[in-house]
Amino acid sequence: MNILLISTYELGRQPFGLASPAAWLRARGYDVSCLDLTRQALDEEAVFAADLISFYVPMHTATRLAAGLVPKVREMNACAHICFYGLYAPVNEEYLRGLGVGTILGGEFEEGLASLASRLQQGAPNGNGSRKQPEPVISLARQKFLVPDRAGMLEPSKYASVVMPGGEHRVAGSTEATRGCKHLCRHCPIVPVYNGAFRVVEREVVLEDIRQQVAAGARHITFGDPDFFNGPAHSISIVEALHREFPELSYDVTIKIEHLRKHDALLPALRESGCLFVTSAVESVDDAVLEKFDKGHTRADFLAVVARFRELGMTLLPTFVPFTPWTTFEGYMDLLDVLAELGLSENVAPIQLAIRLLILAGSRLLELPEVAAMIGPFDSAALVFPWIHEDARVDALAREISQLVQRGDSLKLSRTEIFSHIRRAASAAAGNRAPNGNGSTAVKSAPVPYLDEPWYCCAEPMDAQFVSIGKAKEIVAKADQFV
Numbered sequence: 001m002n003i004l005l006i007s008t009y010e011l012g013r014q015p016f017g018l019a020s021p022a023a024w025l026r027a028r029g030y031d032v033s034c035l036d037l038t039r040q041a042l043d044e045e046a047v048f049a050a051d052l053i054s055f056y057v058p059m060h061t062a063t064r065l066a067a068g069l070v071p072k073v074r075e076m077n078a079c080a081h082i083c084f085y086g087l088y089a090p091v092n093e094e095y096l097r098g099l100g101v102g103t104i105l106g107g108e109f110e111e112g113l114a115s116l117a118s119r120l121q122q123g124a125p126n127g128n129g130s131r132k133q134p135e136p137v138i139s140l141a142r143q144k145f146l147v148p149d150r151a152g153m154l155e156p157s158k159y160a161s162v163v164m165p166g167g168e169h170r171v172a173g174s175t176e177a178t179r180g181c182k183h184l185c186r187h188c189p190i191v192p193v194y195n196g197a198f199r200v201v202e203r204e205v206v207l208e209d210i211r212q213q214v215a216a217g218a219r220h221i222t223f224g225d226p227d228f229f230n231g232p233a234h235s236i237s238i239v240e241a242l243h244r245e246f247p248e249l250s251y252d253v254t255i256k257i258e259h260l261r262k263h264d265a266l267l268p269a270l271r272e273s274g275c276l277f278v279t280s281a282v283e284s285v286d287d288a289v290l291e292k293f294d295k296g297h298t299r300a301d302f303l304a305v306v307a308r309f310r311e312l313g314m315t316l317l318p319t320f321v322p323f324t325p326w327t328t329f330e331g332y333m334d335l336l337d338v339l340a341e342l343g344l345s346e347n348v349a350p351i352q353l354a355i356r357l358l359i360l361a362g363s364r365l366l367e368l369p370e371v372a373a374m375i376g377p378f379d380s381a382a383l384v385f386p387w388i389h390e391d392a393r394v395d396a397l398a399r400e401i402s403q404l405v406q407r408g409d410s411l412k413l414s415r416t417e418i419f420s421h422i423r424r425a426a427s428a429a430a431g432n433r434a435p436n437g438n439g440s441t442a443v444k445s446a447p448v449p450y451l452d453e454p455w456y457c458c459a460e461p462m463d464a465q466f467v468s469i470g471k472a473k474e475i476v477a478k479a480d481q482f483v
Contacts (some may be wrong), residue, residue: 001121004050004080007036008065010058012160012453013174014213015087016224016479017056019148020176024110030117031197037065039154041445043153047076052120054083054113060189060358062089064383070099074128081120082128085109088383089136091192091362096381098336102128106138106193108179138193139181140473145201147208148175152382156218162250162276163446170250172451174222177238180227183256183451184364186294187321190226192362196228207245214246220276221251222451228253232263242271257282257297260305269310276449277315280305285338287330289324292368299459306342315448316345323356323398325374325387332397336423345419346445350409353422354402359385374438397429415443 018034025032031044033046047053050354053073055228063084070082083103084096090106097104105112112135119134127133162170178201180194192274210221221242228235239251253270257280260267270278283300284290302318309316314445336353339345361378365371366385375385383408389395408418 001030001051001117002049003030003032003052003054003117003339004046005032005034005054005056006057006066006069006432007038007062008069009038009062010036010056010383011224012038012451013222013224014150014156015056016148016174016176017058019150020151021085021110021113023146024114024118024148027146028114030090030116030121032149033155036154037069037383039158042069042072042365044076047080048082050077050205052078052083052117053077054085057084057086057088057092060088060383063092067092067096067383068100070101073082073358080090080125081116081126083113083116085113086188091189092383093137093165094477095383097129098132098344098380101385102126102130103133103135104137105135108139108143108199110139110477111141111143112139134136135472140194140197140199142199147205147212150212150216155216156213156358157347160451160453162220162252162449163452164449170219170450171217172220172222172382173210173216173218174224175206175209175213176224177201177203177228177235178225180228180230181248183227183258184290184294184298185296186364186367187357188338188361189363191359191364192381198226200231200234203234203238203241207241208325210242210246213256214249218407219249221249223251223253227256227259229255229263229266231323232259232266236266236273239273239275240269247274250274252277252279254279254281256280256295257305258295260308261297261301261358264308266315267308271312271314278318279308279317279319282318283321284324285335286326289326292326292365293321294364303342306344309480315347317349317448317450319355320348320351320352321355321357322391323394325357325371325389326356327389329394329397329426329433332426332452333430333433334392336426339419343445345416346414346448348449350405350414350415350418351402353419354398354405356398357387359387363387392428393427397426400425400429414444 005018007018015036022032022034035043057063057066079395082101084101085105089104093104102117115135156173157171160172162172178198180198181190182198184191184196251274255278282302283293283295287298359365359375375387379386404421
């Protein structure tokens, strides 16, 4: 049986979400093709030959792109069974069923895909659009993972690389050591699926996956875990073993501010084992907004972590959701002032200063009466509950900032230069309020390492109404060619 696995977007990485299920399916004797539409054209022959076509949807952007391809794929091959799997599949089940998707798999999806393939091989009907499937829509089963099978995939050099402070580029690979998350942040899409659970990928599986990517040319590894310190002992054991085997290899991880505070004693182990930078979803420096998000940290915690990283000589890359229903001009200016005063303009990807909150199906934000009162009906095309800021000038500023970021990106301006433009625009929108501190827009910030494809946490992907830049813009254009 022929199986086609398709990724439409996975943060500029060689898709783990294709390589892992490919191992499970090939181990059972199936002919598996993997297609990454961020780097490859839609292969019509592969679509036509497939008995099962499965779209991997780990993010909002990926889901919208994949949904747009379903009519075209069904037109090319009406007999194939269509499956959506990944974090965003179960929360959008109703919409996807309406498109004719036959199977929805969320959580630990590899076993479900293997079961589906077996069922189809044994002659199960097509079932596209059916609301009944024997596989659980959400599985939190404790799977025994296989080493991801990356055969036939584009080499790591075709994907995002790490830009070093001196301008050198390092080829980056990626893997996962854990899935899910212990925490219940209100805006996070992981919560409706995992509900506070997380699962570990066996240490030797992770290390073997990294070995094959190093052999393919990777000099850096991105750990795609939602939070690397959900299982701190497990994670530290992996990176220490990794450093013993590949002492020149660097890596990066994502960790909550709350965990960086709680597990402060483990930070030197990260530094000494080759951690190049840590990404953390700070989201806001406004304690009231952080409380609404149920983030588990405060402004003071963020400031303490910045100070601790400076002390240790480590690099922190914060991410934000600056435009929310509670954003004010004063609050936005305060965020920029804090970043300026801390010298973090190079640490923050400019797109992070244009992100607008998405309220997704299943979001815990819907528990807040004020949110329920402000949103419109669910927009199935955009896959969000739309909201409009009560002050239209704030939404106008969000659009202006996203345009500034896009323009700065096209002109190849530095992060600090773009930050200065953003700060001036925000000051003008706020009635020419002078920045706090020294009042200068020429912020001095030391260069830092970063991935050359901007990082978007799946917890707060960009709003297509306002942000359409860089690689995501290219992906949308590529998808439009097909639909």
